[in-house]
Amino acid sequence: MIKPLVPIAFILVISSAAFAKPTQASSQEAQEAHQLALFAKFDKNQNGHLTQEEFVHSIASNLFEKFDQNKDGRVSEQEYHLHAVDKDRAKQEYPKIDVTKKGYIKFTDVMKYAPFIEELQTAFSKIDTNNKGYITLQDLPDLTPNN
Ligand SMILES: [Ca+2]
Numbered sequence: 001m002i003k004p005l006v007p008i009a010f011i012l013v014i015s016s017a018a019f020a021k022p023t024q025a026s027s028q029e030a031q032e033a034h035q036l037a038l039f040a041k042f043d044k045n046q047n048g049h050l051t052q053e054e055f056v057h058s059i060a061s062n063l064f065e066k067f068d069q070n071k072d073g074r075v076s077e078q079e080y081h082l083h084a085v086d087k088d089r090a091k092q093e094y095p096k097i098d099v100t101k102k103g104y105i106k107f108t109d110v111m112k113y114a115p116f117i118e119e120l121q122t123a124f125s126k127i128d129t130n131n132k133g134y135i136t137l138q139d140l141p142d143l144t145p146n147n
């Protein structure tokens with residue numbers, strides 16, 4: 001059993017964070033408008049659902065952007081360690097993602113890293129509780145921050 005790169009709980013937090021508007025001052029309406037806009041962005045074919053493929057790609061892309069601090073389209077080992085939840089695991093996993101030993105990770109490397117993709121697929125099934133095969137805005141975890 002391969003240990004996941006990112007715990008499911010973390011992915012759920014990231015998913016929620018991705019949909020939550022960062023400014024605390026924003027009104028409920030602004031928050032909802034933002035979630036709607038982002039959902040629409042994730043929903044590539046604009047049919048009101050996120051399929052597993054759309055979800056995996058969008059969340060992976062969102063995570064990648066968060067890790068890529070200097071926005072050069074690459075995640076260096078340093079950037080990777082900065083954002084990794086489990087630092088020891090990150091140390092072991094980075095070389096597995098950077099298979100060609102470039103010294104950086106590109107988004108395509110991430111999408112080829114099976115344990116990570118499987119992890120996102122698992123997160124998808126957890127959100128899609130009644131196994132519809134897609135998720136709607138209503139299926140997403142409670143996006144309103146409690147604190
Ligand atoms: Ca869709």
Ligand SMILES: [Ca+2]
Nearest residue numbers: 068070072074
């Ligand atoms: Ca970078």
